[in-house]
Amino acid sequence: MHLELAGLTRRFGTNPPAVDTLSLSLPRGALLALLGPSGCGKTTTLRMIAGLERADAGRVVVGGQDVTPLPPEARNMGVVFQSYALFPHMTAAGNVGFGLETRRLSRADRNARIAEALALVGLTDYAARKPRALSGGQQQRVALARALAIRPELLLLDEPLSALDAQMRDGVREEIRALQQRLGTTAVFVTHDQAEALAMADLVAVMNRGRLEQCGTPEDLFERPATRFVAGFVGRSSRFAATVEAPGVLRAGGLALPAAAAPAGGAVEAYIRPHHVAIGPDGAIPARIATRTYEGATALLALETPLGPLLAEVPATAAWRPGDTTTATLEPGALRVFAA
């Protein structure tokens, strides 16, 4: 494992910890997304990895070396800040070369590295421009080049896409991902946008209130959420209350529902994704279509059922309309059940 966080904790004053005993591992060359709502501790975690925040407990281990006691300048990590933090009094080349000044490089080598970094992000022609003469997207690329020029152990990005226009985001997202994979740099980025996390990352760590809810591949998180929070936060789902009647059987809304995996007994909360809810004449759950939201290739139907409101995803060509009555079937293996 290239990066290991062991029991990382950070407290501010007497408040509950901002980061609470966080542990995870990241293999070399992988991209990890720290995902969660505002205030969940993801940015604090990133700053602790970088050394910009001290850890109250726990360790940060990079390549087998405990870097926790080291100050930021000794950690060789490239950081891309949310506001880019470009030095306004230096040109793009000056910014990119800043990290190289403390390393023993000849002037020629340094210039070569600067040119290389700028070429990586496609800004060779902008080397002599000051940040205020660059667009937001260009500034971000300079920030990226600056972080990469030092050939860092780890690349850390704090909400890299949040300051960009929506239409730019997809493109930049792919560029960053492609760059990261091409260079093979292990990287961690912070985001609150789960679509972004699922699309870009090799591993996603979902955080809530300082604690790690689940760390896994995007597919793991989406198909097999480990906690109620992950089930509700990642992707869309419908939620309903039920009781475990017998192993493999749930009772909700007066109906018996097969469930592949459920706790032993008692009250539970069940989650199911819209694309695992089938609409058709032979279903077990009577349903009335309340609304239909067109989404391009698919449509989202909001159903009123004895279980409560359910969401179902159908092809846009399907004929279901608000007011229709029909039945719904829940794919048993797709039900995520958690103790209430």
Next chain:
Amino acid sequence: MIGWLLCLPSFLVIGLGFLWPAAILLRMSLNRTDDIGAMQPDLTIATYARLLDDDMMPGLAGDTILLAAGCAAMAVTLAFPVALAIRAAPPRWRGPLALAAVAPLLVSGTARVIGWIAILGDSGMVNGALTLVGLPPQRLINNWTGVRIGLVESLMPYAVLVLIAGLGRLDARLEEAAATLGAGRLRTFLRVTLPLSAPALAAAFALTVVLGASAFVTPRLMGGGRVFVVATEIYDLALQTVDWPAAAALAVMLLLALGAAFALRGLLPRGRA
């Protein structure tokens, strides 16, 4: 921590140049002057008693307070329209206008007095104009009149500074609202602008009173050696009579008076901006 180390050099300067001399000042005020005018080390309030007992003291203190309060009030009153005009000026002009209002501070106090002598003096502009029109010339310098005029002018830039800062927090939309409700200029001014400016005006007055009470150059030069305020008395005691205990004691009393005025201001309810 490193913070303390970084502050240490500056702190040393302040310690050597301010804290320690202040202590010496206090200590000196507790010394005594004997009959032949020599200083005697002692620990007594005799010097304070001597000063307070002096027939001249009530008059001196009264004159100083009246001068300070009167000139401060005048300075603030004259500075108010200047600050209002700067506030209402188009943004491009605000900086230069503010600089112009504050520029006199760059001109040494003595130099300004010389300008006033040329304007108010016997051969000055005002008297020249008066004689031209056939009116008798007026004695406008080397007396209290000259001091008052000069002091008001020297206090104005400070008043303008404080007022600009205070008025900056005044929301223009409040005056606009008053206008939409039918208030004319005078009414808007009296019912909206003036009350909301009160805290800034009070702050400007407080600052200028303190500056006016301790003013030295203007009373000394514009007064021609005939106007006596606490500041000139301290100077004379220190360098002419060389009665250091008395000079120190008077200085301490001045500080106490200023401190009391400051504390009093803190007790007054502060208006919301």
Next chain:
Amino acid sequence: MNRAGPRRPGPVVIAGALAGFLLLLAPAVVVATVSFSSGEFLAFPPPGLSLRWYVTLLGNAEILSALATSAILASTVAMLSLLLGLPASYAIARLDFPGRGTIATLLAAPLLLPTLVLGLALLLALQPLKLVATWPGLVLAHCTVAVPFAVRIMTTAIGSVPAELEAAARTLGASPLRAALRVTVPLAAPGVLAAAALTFLVSFDETVISLFLVGPRLTTLPVELFRYAENRTDPMLAALSMMLIVIALTIVLLVERAAGLTRTLSKE
């Protein structure tokens, strides 16, 4: 925040403002004009224009010596204020350490006292040490009032540089000192320049404290001007005043060129 400001002020306010500006600027304008007077008295308007008083001025050895003293003194005080004040400003603006507020208040304290009292206190303290009318004494006295200004201005300037820039520099391998010197200080440069200019002016114009601390062999230009004004009333006073004003104006203009002083002052 006012965008366009309140509506145009009425005629009363404008008249009052004009009167106010007139009052503020009259002495300086008059002094400038009278300095070129060909007459014997401080009369305005002057009977004629001539450079005679400037010539007299430049032929006066005492005054030229005082000018040299003031210039050297002010330069020294400005440099010292910057050197001593910059680390303190950085600490107050950037670092969080116990007692930070107290130190900041203490460093601003000398400005609370009237210069008259400060001058007296310094006289009483320095006389027994035979430091009155000496260079060290004067430098200390002027620095005591200059350093608070310098610290205040530079603290604001450093505070306006985003702390994140230093963090970025640290992640790129810069030590805290290097990050401060390569990133924060250059960006705070306009404020530092303004502090240099202001401390120079404060020292150059300083009258009252200097009155207590000068002597027959060491005196400053403002003190000479004061002594002259006490004893005479001829246009040479105006010429001498102009000398002070012109030097002050030149410094301000130089800084305005270099860094936009107005911008720095109005940011406060």
